[in-house]
Amino acid sequence: MTVTVTAHARYVISDIDPRLYGSFIEHLGRAVYTGIYEPQHDSADENGMRRDVIDLVRELDVPVVRYPGGNFVSAYNWEDGIGPKDQRPVRLDLAWHTSESNEVGLHEFADWCKAAGTELMLAVNLGSRGLDEARNFLEYANHKGGSYWSDLRIANGRKEPFDVKLWCLGNEMDGPWQIGHKTAEEYGRLAHETAKAMRAFDKSLELVVCGSSNAKMPTYPAWEATVLDLTYNEVDYISLHMYFDNKANNTADYLAQNKKLDDYIVSVAGVIDFIKAKKRSSKRVYISFDEWNVWYHSNEQDRKILEGNDGWPFAPPLLEDIYNFEDVLQVGLIINTFIRRSDVVRIACLAQLVNVIAPIMTEPGGKAWRQTIFYPFLFASRHGRGKALDLKVSGPTYHAPSVGEVDCLDVAAVHDEAQGFVTFFVVNRSETSHPIEISLEGFGDAATLSDHQVMTHADLKAVNTAARPDAVVPAQGRGVTVTGTRLTGAISAYSYHMIRLKI
Amino acid sequence: MTVTVTAHARYVISDIDPRLYGSFIEHLGRAVYTGIYEPQHDSADENGMRRDVIDLVRELDVPVVRYPGGNFVSAYNWEDGIGPKDQRPVRLDLAWHTSESNEVGLHEFADWCKAAGTELMLAVNLGSRGLDEARNFLEYANHKGGSYWSDLRIANGRKEPFDVKLWCLGNEMDGPWQIGHKTAEEYGRLAHETAKAMRAFDKSLELVVCGSSNAKMPTYPAWEATVLDLTYNEVDYISLHMYFDNKANNTADYLAQNKKLDDYIVSVAGVIDFIKAKKRSSKRVYISFDEWNVWYHSNEQDRKILEGNDGWPFAPPLLEDIYNFEDVLQVGLIINTFIRRSDVVRIACLAQLVNVIAPIMTEPGGKAWRQTIFYPFLFASRHGRGKALDLKVSGPTYHAPSVGEVDCLDVAAVHDEAQGFVTFFVVNRSETSHPIEISLEGFGDAATLSDHQVMTHADLKAVNTAARPDAVVPAQGRGVTVTGTRLTGAISAYSYHMIRLKI
């Protein structure tokens, strides 16, 4: 049974915010130390930043990077990371049971962002701290000078403000694991007052309030309703997080989980509509899906450190998931979901960027390489900007135990009007090949195949390593034909495709 | 500037539930007495029901009629309306300050429904009464026999159960004007327990819980969230009501009000999504928009009776809005909105059907005639069943003071696959004519114009009366051409169109 896909130029979901392809760096494990920062490394630049990593990040073209956490931020003093490096305190990080040298802080990370061609998205600590430290952080980062904190920044060598516009009001504050975890009422009130104080400094900030850490939280989605009720008019985005795992080693069910992601987004969009009406507001709050990825491969090996049995190590390997080919499909499915919900999901951050559940891995003093999931993120980031198309897809489905029926082929498409491309992202999550027939309507009389990248592998569990970094890589696609405005071909079992048509 | 409309066979919003074209009869004013029921009337059938009215209702092809209220139901004892007519009590109706003879009750109304070719939608009284009377009513109406209440029905002359499947759990219980008004918590609990008891009798019932009486209620939409939280798994629909008025005599703003209707539906759909997620439910609750219409023309003349200054009259004229041509456009706009939101609005009831804010008017002992709004309802009811199409419309807009920008032409379309028709409902709410170009895509190579009905009038305030019942009527449309799959033409200022294409 052929999968038929209709893509129509007038049927558009939304303009995609480029920040849908954001990422995340937390002071966690080797994300910062021996990840982006390693002064002793051969490739280190004048700031001690690894150029090999910067090159890979630039390859991914990440528009925004969230920093410095994550759980880390809820007991982080931002002042620890400024001033002369040799005077910065070593802190015990309660979130990950490690030691933090504070060699990298706001200044260093901002410089790295510039080198990596990305923007900063900062988080304030609403766990162990509150409004006052947040407003100081903001003044330090963004005020031009002539006040205590801005003058201190200048004294620390940075004349121009960092001018960070996108700020997270804490992280996962609904999570009992969070240092300074709060009830929805407690957090809503604190977030509101902090947001107000921050806006009293600069009305134009974009502020992100914490939603649920995942859709299984017992407080979800009442948390969203309460928090938005208390903050609606002062915030711009509500943050959601979701991680995927195949612990049950059930590929069919694993690759159907983006249906849960979709439900999660739809439900929170419903809460937003509800509170918008309750507030008689004309403003729409959007979703910042600022942590998402596959995360489970490393759980077992992390246990000892996270339980504190190793004391307080500095930058130990943590959350170093080694991704396999199956995860390529999963990441493709997740991104397709974001594209289809780009009307409500404006920002999304792949968690994370380097070493820690990351597309990029490094060896201390050694190589940097691309994990398997690097590629579907790369293709979407590079070619998934423009207008998300409202596709009509019909074809075979299969039954996934935990979510019900799902399409064997998951398809998203983006129309880049400026360059004249329509790009399809197709994931075959089923164990059989399927013929596909795509009709382009309203895009003109003829299209040509501009690029077709395929990822497939005989072994779902195949991984890339330092020794074999190219075990799982894209290849030029074959077997797809474009005639006029009709594309036909076959999508082989368990495969990922980026198909780019010039129109 | 031409209005361009794309209708694509694959881009479907939803299958329309035929009950989207339902209506409503309340024991109020002359809806029942001298409306549908008038034994002395020349046209009266053996049950005392006016055949002239039945004929007009049959013309409208109303699939379902809500009964017996409305506000009336909140102090109504259903037992008053059964048994020998001469033993039925006269009651003071607190909702409308009138006397109720109870000559018409369940039996009589059910017989009338059969004669009028429609189904019953019953409401239980959750104002002055509760669970126990509701379960008795249900048993009386639906049990086959062999129990106290079902045997009483049989003794009252009705062997077969009425078998009513659709039940309202009270009416507008959020309204302080309601007899036995309740807080959201009070009502949610009562509705839940009543629903449970009713379902204990018959799992297959469809139950409607009360949402807000209108979107300006101070408790809206928190009411919906609380009530659904308390009832979600026991109910199938949440009821919304909305009335429209042009008291300000601002046509441009008046005819833009369906944007508020749309917001209302979207927001309550959001609440449903929220509570569905909160309940971890796979069931979707839908909207029963079971009261809607224009209502304001009669406000002034009703005041004396409603304030009780006329004592307790029997079946006085009340809510007898005389609709004008402007209201034709408004009703067309409202129905278009329901078609476009038919994915969440499954049931809608034009309030009401006869004499009381109604498409059909009667004189006691005299004529029955069609008000202006009869026609847009007629066309939608007759030709608006099938699949609602997801149209892409672009064209000129105007700024309405209370809602912002709206399209000059409001368009909805329905695909009747079985009969092979696509029907467009087009309302020009602007004061100028607009060229239109409709593209049919995916429906085959050629379409033909099957019917085109137009309503327009030189005087926006023109009305139909007993003396001049045809002052405002549809006419055969002209000036629309279909070539292949493309329809072109002009839509004149302030006009309503039903354009039916055979495909």
Add this chain to the structure above:
Amino acid sequence: MTVTVTAHARYVISDIDPRLYGSFIEHLGRAVYTGIYEPQHDSADENGMRRDVIDLVRELDVPVVRYPGGNFVSAYNWEDGIGPKDQRPVRLDLAWHTSESNEVGLHEFADWCKAAGTELMLAVNLGSRGLDEARNFLEYANHKGGSYWSDLRIANGRKEPFDVKLWCLGNEMDGPWQIGHKTAEEYGRLAHETAKAMRAFDKSLELVVCGSSNAKMPTYPAWEATVLDLTYNEVDYISLHMYFDNKANNTADYLAQNKKLDDYIVSVAGVIDFIKAKKRSSKRVYISFDEWNVWYHSNEQDRKILEGNDGWPFAPPLLEDIYNFEDVLQVGLIINTFIRRSDVVRIACLAQLVNVIAPIMTEPGGKAWRQTIFYPFLFASRHGRGKALDLKVSGPTYHAPSVGEVDCLDVAAVHDEAQGFVTFFVVNRSETSHPIEISLEGFGDAATLSDHQVMTHADLKAVNTAARPDAVVPAQGRGVTVTGTRLTGAISAYSYHMIRLKI
């Protein structure tokens, strides 16, 4: 129709607390900088304080001055204002969107108070900060020495404690505009714990808890009930604020607004009674009406700064209302109300004292002068101390749209037993003259007219300016005759009178 007034020596409302004539200086606009403090000014004393301003404040005989805010205090770090001036930080004041140099702090202001012959009333920051900073501030200000904070005070040059007895627990914490705004529960708990900690240091402190910012707050007066319920036994006063405006330019209604003030006081007194009973307490909490005045003339010109469009200016003109003659009457009416409610209002603070909605204005480097409202405050402060008399007044009334019937003549009187005076404050708020007859009873056989000051003006909108500082000033009154214990005369339209009788 003659207005008859009976003043009887035995009919006494209350002993007036002299602090009924308090005032307020906030770090806002030019209240401090170029207001009281201007080292470059010709009149500057050794502390940089303007002697011309001090003289005017001494003329007013203000017994207490609240400091340093106001909204300002809710993001103020008191430590910023101590220590060497050249090391004090410049802060961004989020309340008024200005820069704060901190040149004036506790030490400087306390010295000024001494020079101006007044007492300090301090506020702790319960917006961005909490209990800990409050107890430190208290220890710094009031401990004799031998502890960290008191020794720091001594090191900063002040050996003797400031010994401040009257402390405000934050400012307007019910206001959503407040940095660190709190719900009634949040604030009540914080205020209670802070008060407890402060009393643990010194039981004899007088503590003021925040009531409503005005009687139109949606939370009023539930706020008072909740806050007092949570704090009753630890506080002595509840703070109220009220500002008056004539934006509608309706003099009759404007000059009737003290009826609302009276309602406000009566209602909060009722809440105090309620909670006193609920707590089974024998202690009575009183009202500190610590912000009141006319405020509206400057609203428009302040907008740009308050919206942040001018960046962060230092000491810009803000809230510089230029008061007119009409406001003289209003201030007289307000003070009369306080005198009549002096049994529950013990403290009141004219907001503010210099430049910012103030009786005293200055030019930077130039003159200082008296605004119109200087005078009614002056007369009350000078001659309104003693026992408030429970007058019986009957005479003509007029109907004010927003408050109903009010007396054309508003009269209050104070009996100074020590000096042997009875002083009447009479405001004619009507547009016609009224004969008056005052009977003194129980004060002896004869009284003599000691002083009679009148303010009246042909132009209700007349103002004093630097160029014409004497446009609106008091004059010796005429036309009042005292015979035995009976005073007769006429009170001309729109006039203010201070009539002082020696008994």
